Structure formats: structure tokens, C-alpha cells
Amino acid sequence: MRLADARALLPDLLTIPGEPQADRRLIETLANWCDRYTPWVAIDPLGGALAEEGSEACSVGGFGGDAGLLLDVTGCAHLFGQGEAGERALLADLTERLARHDLTCRAAMADTAGAAWALARFAERQADLFCPPRGHREALAKLPVEGLRLDAPIVETFLKLGLRRIGDLYPLPRAPLARRFGDQPLTRLDQALGTIAEPIEPRRTPPAFRTRLAFVEPIGRTEDIAAATSRLLAALCRQFEQAGVGARRLEIALYRVDGSVDRTAIGTSRPNRDNPKLMKLFEEKLGELDAGFGVELMILAAPEVEAWDGTQDQLPDSGAIAASAGEEATIDLADRLALRLGAENVVRLLPRDSHLPERVQTMGAAAEPAPASAWSRVAGLKGARPTRLLQRPEPVDVMAHVPDDPPSIFHWRQHAHRIVRAEGPERIADEWWRPRPDGSRPPANTLPPYRDYYRVEDDDGGRFWLFRDGPYRMAANGRPTARWFLHGFCA
Amino acid sequence: MPVISPSAPAPLPANDLAAPVAADLREKVRRLERAHSAERAGQQAVTVGVPAIDALLPGGLLTGALHEIEAGPAPSGRVAPHDGAALGFAAHLLGRFGALRAGTLLWCRRPFGASDSPPYAPALAAWFDPARLLMVTVRRDEDLFWAMEEGLRSGLAAVLGETRATDLTAGRRLSLAAEKSGVPALLLRSQPAPPQSVCTTRWRVASARSHSTPGLSDVGAVRWRTELRRNRFGVPSVAETPTWLLEWNDETHCLSVVPQAFHGSARESDAQILGTRLVG
Numbered sequence: 001m002r003l004a005d006a007r008a009l010l011p012d013l014l015t016i017p018g019e020p021q022a023d024r025r026l027i028e029t030l031a032n033w034c035d036r037y038t039p040w041v042a043i044d045p046l047g048g049a050l051a052e053e054g055s056e057a058c059s060v061g062g063f064g065g066d067a068g069l070l071l072d073v074t075g076c077a078h079l080f081g082q083g084e085a086g087e088r089a090l091l092a093d094l095t096e097r098l099a100r101h102d103l104t105c106r107a108a109m110a111d112t113a114g115a116a117w118a119l120a121r122f123a124e125r126q127a128d129l130f131c132p133p134r135g136h137r138e139a140l141a142k143l144p145v146e147g148l149r150l151d152a153p154i155v156e157t158f159l160k161l162g163l164r165r166i167g168d169l170y171p172l173p174r175a176p177l178a179r180r181f182g183d184q185p186l187t188r189l190d191q192a193l194g195t196i197a198e199p200i201e202p203r204r205t206p207p208a209f210r211t212r213l214a215f216v217e218p219i220g221r222t223e224d225i226a227a228a229t230s231r232l233l234a235a236l237c238r239q240f241e242q243a244g245v246g247a248r249r250l251e252i253a254l255y256r257v258d259g260s261v262d263r264t265a266i267g268t269s270r271p272n273r274d275n276p277k278l279m280k281l282f283e284e285k286l287g288e289l290d291a292g293f294g295v296e297l298m299i300l301a302a303p304e305v306e307a308w309d310g311t312q313d314q315l316p317d318s319g320a321i322a323a324s325a326g327e328e329a330t331i332d333l334a335d336r337l338a339l340r341l342g343a344e345n346v347v348r349l350l351p352r353d354s355h356l357p358e359r360v361q362t363m364g365a366a367a368e369p370a371p372a373s374a375w376s377r378v379a380g381l382k383g384a385r386p387t388r389l390l391q392r393p394e395p396v397d398v399m400a401h402v403p404d405d406p407p408s409i410f411h412w413r414q415h416a417h418r419i420v421r422a423e424g425p426e427r428i429a430d431e432w433w434r435p436r437p438d439g440s441r442p443p444a445n446t447l448p449p450y451r452d453y454y455r456v457e458d459d460d461g462g463r464f465w466l467f468r469d470g471p472y473r474m475a476a477n478g479r480p481t482a483r484w485f486l487h488g489f490c491a
Numbered sequence: 492m493p494v495i496s497p498s499a500p501a502p503l504p505a506n507d508l509a510a511p512v513a514a515d516l517r518e519k520v521r522r523l524e525r526a527h528s529a530e531r532a533g534q535q536a537v538t539v540g541v542p543a544i545d546a547l548l549p550g551g552l553l554t555g556a557l558h559e560i561e562a563g564p565a566p567s568g569r570v571a572p573h574d575g576a577a578l579g580f581a582a583h584l585l586g587r588f589g590a591l592r593a594g595t596l597l598w599c600r601r602p603f604g605a606s607d608s609p610p611y612a613p614a615l616a617a618w619f620d621p622a623r624l625l626m627v628t629v630r631r632d633e634d635l636f637w638a639m640e641e642g643l644r645s646g647l648a649a650v651l652g653e654t655r656a657t658d659l660t661a662g663r664r665l666s667l668a669a670e671k672s673g674v675p676a677l678l679l680r681s682q683p684a685p686p687q688s689v690c691t692t693r694w695r696v697a698s699a700r701s702h703s704t705p706g707l708s709d710v711g712a713v714r715w716r717t718e719l720r721r722n723r724f725g726v727p728s729v730a731e732t733p734t735w736l737l738e739w740n741d742e743t744h745c746l747s748v749v750p751q752a753f754h755g756s757a758r759e760s761d762a763q764i765l766g767t768r769l770v771g
Contacts (some may be wrong), residue, residue: 491579
């Protein structure tokens, strides 16, 4: 029914425009909040909030608007109590906390995602919302077929045929059902009954290592948060030791009392499980966190871990050990610097086998310096090089005695530099074996473009590195021209 | 009644008590003045490699100290177009410090605009192994001084900062951090900065005309006009600012002083090379 028709029927109709974006944001906030129970949280793909505007086919069978979250709480319920009691307590806790935020929700728990989905929507009694282990077959039998997450036309046909409850489908022969309705009803039924698996795709990759600390009273002081982080870190480092890994990335999440979540992360350049070192890195970041009205739960997770390559902590002093200790100190320093300045700003210089001056020097990770003699080999092969290389060569105006000579005067940045001495040319040809920047290959049997480099000295003693881009060409007026560039400053 | 004559020696017990107090005070005064020589503070020093310069320094450049190198104006008085010479001299000092102690060399720089380019490692390889460098690029001067301080505390071989900022407090902090850890700190400035009294030595380096075989116009060995503008704890020199013309030999990797008269004759021979007929 269109809005105009509805208004015609009922002139007093109260209308509120739909806000799919806001709905989406809310459900994502809720999903973040649900991370407190389990890392495996997914937004229900069939939920109405995800249905795109105008495409009604997406919102299934008229349940549109009730966005849902799917939580896989396997192995998480023990935090609330033993066995079934723990699961019941978790469910009650979830409903109660959401109610405190003025959110109405129906949460059901069952062995399969499909059964929980159906129960949450169609269970008639409050007591039915919790389905005891292995009790989902009986629980589902009483529910309407809409609970199977089927397409609307199929549900309609089922109802016409008198198949009102899911239990009515149990005794039906499978082959004719599949022939009549396609795969969907059987797949959904099997998923709900647990005979085929239905994986939940979590919103963020669940970390392999995770510790949590819940507080009886919300905490807010920075010192308290630091102390809690330190305790979480100690627990996590014990997990690392047992598993023989070290963290490359750690993430801490503060669950505030108002339901919002604040996160921050640290990274290390080598797998690390050294509690004091990691804590030092965290201290840098904890100041950014905002406790808001108070923090009731903190979760420390390690999304990225790597096998621990096992360095011994303490050994008697000797040269090699001292050197490796110095290296260790450098890595720690690099981690601290990278945390504040960004990892791309803390780098090592690596040599690359190339003739082109601008390609020789590349950046590498701070933890992996170049081999000791790699640079001297690269430097030894080449002629005089500038101490600073301009990242982008700057065009200069040049005057020369004879076209092929080094210039006598060059103008750069509105200054004339009279050249007294010059050295060169050093001819550096383009690397024809590499594709050009635009992706094309240079044509065969042609000379690659080249540059002629000169080291020049002006009358003030300033030394520059100039190059002529390619050979002289005859311009339209018959005079030879070439483009000259300044590429570096020499010592 | 015993009479104590004025010429009689003072009672011994009092002297015993006074001696440690006096020594203590003396030590305190010395610490206040910071006029201790290198070995008294337990600091090592490295020689610059030029006897004429080393004679003025307290055994060489102190490791736990701040040294500033700034690019000086060109001989003609113009602002130097680039700081290649100062960078070379700084790299030389960094190489000297790096030879004393193994470990990482921290190079922090704060680029000014896109045209401010980083040092080029193949050229730096003449002074030290660029693989030892940890390059840090920052956007703010606070971050630069913070990174340098962190480096000084981490026991590296040496720390160099490239900046134009003059911050007396930051310089003082760097100086103290260097003194505490014994790690040398260098500041490289691409422009002359107003003199501040925190650094141990301040150098001004400008590129000077090179000299090669007469009659040839190729670029000879690199020459720098080097001024020692501040020399704390050092030997007072006759000249107000001792100045040398240094020559860097690319083959032997040595720095040496060029006699000034010889430099003058080089200038004359250059004049002959300058041509007048130009083709545009």
C-alpha cells in the first residue's frame, strides 16, 4: 500500500520517515556492544534493517524491520555459570542489560542459529525462548512455518496446503518437497535442525587470544584503566607462552556503561610477549581512551600473533649478546616511535639493484635492516652521488658553450649559478626491462631513453647534480634544445 | 695557660672534618659549573680526524653531548642554496661516533615542504653503513625532539636531528639526555640559527670551491669552509672563531686541512676557465 492510499483511508495517520542509515548505525552499535559476550557476532543478513530501500523482496516474508543479531556463544556461557544455568544466565543478562538501555528485544538461545532465529520471533511463551540442549526439534515443531526463513511465495503455498507448523514438514517425504519447492525449504529445515552446518560470519575476525575483565563497579580513572590493562596483559602473556606465540598487534576495548565501546590498538614490529614492553607501548595509547561515564568491562585481544622465535632473555655478557641486545633496544625504540609517528615514518633504508638513482634507495620495515655490506656494494659501483637527492627533479634553465658541453650557467629558483667546474657525463639509461609507469612495454629495437648526469660546481662552491633528459633535439626554430633538471645536492 | 700562637697549625681533628666537606663542595661546584673534562665525567670522546681541530677540543668530540652543525652562507654572502656540505660534515661526525660504538644510528628529520629531500644513502655510505640508519620522519618539531630524546635514552650509537627550529628548552633537554646516557646528539640545521648556549660545540659549514689539477675543469675533492663557533670545555683558540678549509678525500676517506694560500691560487686558475661565449 502506498502512503497516499493509506492517508486516504485514515487521514489522521501518523507517519515517521524510515531512516535505514540510522537503523544500520544502531544495529552496528549493538553488535559492538554484544562483543562483550562473544567475539562471534554477526548482523542477521535477513534482518529488515539490511533490506535496501525499495527492494521489498529482500525483507523476508513480512518480518521486515526486525533487525537481528546472531551470537555464537559456544564456550562463552561458562563465564556466567556452569552448564545450562550459565547459558540461561547469559540470556537473562543480555535481555536485562538491553532493557536498561530502553531497548525492547527478544532473545532466544538454541543449538542452531536457525532454531534461535525462529524462537526469538515466534515463541509464544517467555519460557520457550530458552531451548535446552538437543531440545530444538520439539521446540521448532510447534512454531509456524514462517520461522524457517523462507521466501514469501513458498510460505504462502505452505499455508494454502495446510502446512502451518514446522512440525508438519517433519514427516513429509523429502524428494517431492524438493521437486515442488526447490532446495530452500529443505536447506532451511536442515539448518534449523542442525543436520547441516550454518556458519556465522563474524563482523570482525575473532582473535585467537582474548582476555576479559569485568568490574563490579564501573571504573573511570586513567590509573585504574592502566592497572586493569596490566592485569589483562599479564593473563594474555601467559596464554602466549603456553601457545608459543608472540603478539604483533593488540587491541583493547573499553565497554562503557552507556553501551558504547572505545577501542585502541598497538602494533609491534616483531612478535612480542614481553609484558613490561607491551605495557610501555600501551601507556602511550591509553591516554587516547575515553572512559566516558565509566567502564564496566575491558577486553584485551590479540588479532595478530606470530610464532615466537624465542630469544633468550638473559645470558652472560659477551660481544654477540651485547650486539643483539642493542638490536633489541632498537626494535623497542622503533615500536615506540612508530606508535606515535606512524609505522610508515620509522623506516630502514634498503638498497635496490637498479641503475636509476631514484630507485636505488627504498624504505623497509624497521625490524629488518639491510645486510651489513649491501650498501657499500651498491655505493662502490657508481660514480659520485649527491648527499641529498630531490624526490622530483626540478627543471632548470641552462646555457652551454656548445650543445654537448656541460652548462656554463644554470638558473634554478630565480638564482643564476655560474658553473666553474663540471664532471661528466655519466650516462644512465632507462631500465628497458621494466614496464613503463603507464604499464606499456617499450617497443623493441629502440634505444631506451637516457639521462646524462653532470656533477657541477658553481662559483660559490655549491655542488649540484644536474642531468640532461635525453639528447639534444632540433626545435622548430632550428636551434638545438634539451631539457635539463637538477636532481641532487652534493657535499 | 697555653697560648696558641697565630702561626701554630690548626688543630688536627677539625682539619680531618673539613677535608671531606671541602672536597664535597669542590665536587659540587665542579658539577654546577659542568666544567669537567671528558674523562672526569666518564665520557668518551672521538677525534674529528683533523689534528688542527682536535687540538682545540677536549680530547675530541664528547659523546654525551649535543653538537650543532649549521649550513653557513656561501662565500659570496648569499644564502647557501643547499646544505649538502653541512650534511656531509654531519655525516662525517656521525661516522666517527658510529665507529666508536656499534649499534643503530637514529636520523630524525622534519621536512619543510615537498622539495626538502631526505639524505641519499649511496653518498652516506662513504662515512658509515646506511644499513645502520633508522630514518624517522616527523611533522612537528615537538615530535622531532621527542623522538631524539627517546633515541638518546635507548642507548643507540648516535642520534641526529634535522630541523630549522630553535627551541632552547628542547636543546637543554637533549643536552641533558645525551649527558645522562653518553649517547652523542647532533643537530643539523639547513640555515644558520641564532646562537644558543646549550650545545657543546657548534659548527658552521659552507661548501667551498674545490681544486683539481690545474688546467682541468673537473670537480676536485670536496672542500668545506668549517667554523667552530662554539667550543665548550675546549681549548681557547687565538682566533675568535677558528676557521679551516677542510678537504674530504673520497678515496682515502680522510678529512684534512687545506693551507689557505693554496686555496687562493686555486681561485685564480678558476678564473681562466670561466668562459664568456655562451650558446643558449
